Amino acid sequence: MALKALFLNCTLKKSPETSNTAAFITQAEKIFAELDVQTETVRVVDHDVKFGNSSDEGEGDQWPAILQKVKDSDIMIIATPIWRGDRSAVAKLVAERFDGIWDEADEETGRYPTFNKVGGVMVDGNEDGAKKAISSICFDLSEHGFTVPVNAFSYYVGKAGPGPAYIEAKGDRHYFTNRNLYNMVYNMAHLAKVLKENPYQTNVNELNKKAKKISDTQE
Amino acid sequence: MALKALFLNCTLKKSPETSNTAAFITQAEKIFAELDVQTETVRVVDHDVKFGNSSDEGEGDQWPAILQKVKDSDIMIIATPIWRGDRSAVAKLVAERFDGIWDEADEETGRYPTFNKVGGVMVDGNEDGAKKAISSICFDLSEHGFTVPVNAFSYYVGKAGPGPAYIEAKGDRHYFTNRNLYNMVYNMAHLAKVLKENPYQTNVNELNKKAKKISDTQE
């Protein structure tokens, strides 16, 4: 069965405003297509995603529908523009909402629905900030149940200061960015397939019991 | 064949000074032993590792011997104390030296010697800074050829301000830290085994050629 990759576009701009991050995602989709991986993108800010730390923040919250798409995918990529030298506030909001995944652990195994999925990061900006954003997101992905492959990211940034962003700067013709994109996509697809066939056997509940036995604190 | 895990202890203190990070590593080794994973620790500061960005910085540099141990392992864990709310200067030095791995890519496939190895992080401090350290190190691991499993880390920190560190604070009896340690170890061992049996097939050289074709810049 074909693999499925989901992009969460964390631009600050609602549709139909032009999003550089959307253009960058399009480039990644073309490469996934070479490998017959299906792709879908959610532009988060077009939905009413509430601030919070659970999987459902109540009336009107549209995060649950987005989270369902994550659960239905094998690969998830957080794609964010750079603001203030870091991921966008929307990307941070998304990260915070993923904390809810811990409450959705399987009763028997303690594994979250994200186990055996592969995570990656794409960052674009007119300048400096990509690696800070990637670092934070890699940590989030690992804690939220994703596995992070070799070279799990690609980014485009220009020179110090104001200047053209991905589209105007022809980021889609920038070798370093494309090289990382190719490697990211191929590595993600490989790892997703491998994990699908060889899923984690970790019984989180059992391990937590072992940890309790050797601990004084119990939380 | 048994898996092998290597810890790089990035304490600032030379042997035989007491290292909290060493005590934390000992705890992890016990858990790896449950899974018959062999372990070894290098206390980096006991060796003359030069500042630099290559795999060999010349006369007297002892990094090459440490790097050889990494190549001989299936699992690598960067273990660092917290200073200034971040990984230690020694851990940063180690990260910088790993940039040399890019020059050791296989001629045909372009894959570095670290491909198919699994990476993780352990952080201890008397207070605040673990997640910043973990974030940066997760990014480094991925860029340097390692795969980062689910929950690829464990950490101990105390309350805000000066206070007891891992040993004195009985971090080895702190449930949250032990829970993460158990999950980290089991997840790493699973992923290392799976990658050994299903290694990345990525031909980096071929992908880079594809990237060149669609790019104007060529570096």
Place this chain on the structure above:
Amino acid sequence: MALKALFLNCTLKKSPETSNTAAFITQAEKIFAELDVQTETVRVVDHDVKFGNSSDEGEGDQWPAILQKVKDSDIMIIATPIWRGDRSAVAKLVAERFDGIWDEADEETGRYPTFNKVGGVMVDGNEDGAKKAISSICFDLSEHGFTVPVNAFSYYVGKAGPGPAYIEAKGDRHYFTNRNLYNMVYNMAHLAKVLKENPYQTNVNELNKKAKKISDTQE
């Protein structure tokens, strides 16, 4: 004339939900009162602050009213809870909105309305992340026109893992946190007074002209 300090509470929780950050701010207000500094707090999430990078994002945007309060103050403190080991998404949103200040520079001097104001940071969480948050916010403050005094921050965090936050943990009785709070408040008040009497004379426009003269790029 009395100095005025403004707190921006960047909790994720709308009133009337209990906010640990609000309790922490109350502690700071008591100390400012000792120095006859007037204080006011805005709980950002109670207002409809749009995502964006300008001082006014159009219809319904309530950031302009908050920004006006900043302009009317001598001291501003960003107070944020920790989520994902970093400042909250709301605090990031606030940082992004401050980029609009660059478009409000004085026509003649090029100085923004924030020049000669003093900035600081307060962070509270149940665990790890304070220093990462403080670091990013200190950079933002400096770039957005504020001056950052000695020890411009205070924070409360507990041990690694889930646990009580500021209120339940009695952060208001934690010496390290109170000590930093006292020093932060006294240093801020001193610097605010000094800058009021000895404002920056920097003519940004003139300096930018000098910079243009020695540069090839012009943006």
Place this chain on the structure above:
Amino acid sequence: MALKALFLNCTLKKSPETSNTAAFITQAEKIFAELDVQTETVRVVDHDVKFGNSSDEGEGDQWPAILQKVKDSDIMIIATPIWRGDRSAVAKLVAERFDGIWDEADEETGRYPTFNKVGGVMVDGNEDGAKKAISSICFDLSEHGFTVPVNAFSYYVGKAGPGPAYIEAKGDRHYFTNRNLYNMVYNMAHLAKVLKENPYQTNVNELNKKAKKISDTQE
């Protein structure tokens, strides 16, 4: 009396190797000269600075001599190249050594020798990482007793990926970098003068006593 500015060049490369950071510092020195501020640079890696967290790590440690230069200056600028998207290991080492300043507090006032000095940051690299470095260093400066002025930094970075660094990229002709440099220098000089004439009156010891009174914990 003339102000004095000290640069700590945190390059990884020993003299006489070419240092891009040194070239960047030269540009800043020219601007300080316009304001009759004396300048001096220490290339840290040329000295035997031990890993550690005190002001004197014993036999052969050359940090004490560097620290004395800091004490003799009104302005200090940490200048660092980017490696791994962050400040260099040498810059991290320097930050860790500054923790020793807390043990040098004035017996009566509790103020460290750095009080009333102004701190700033310069970062150069071939690509991404400047703002992460600046953020961490701004936090360090504030905690170590320095005051951080408006726009307390300048940086040069090129496009994503390998590429020319400051010298080869003609960073000294890059408007954005020069603009920030001019503003940094003028703001630092103003604030240093103002703080010299209006030093902090904070009695840290007295404030700490006040904090103890309202606290249960005593450390």
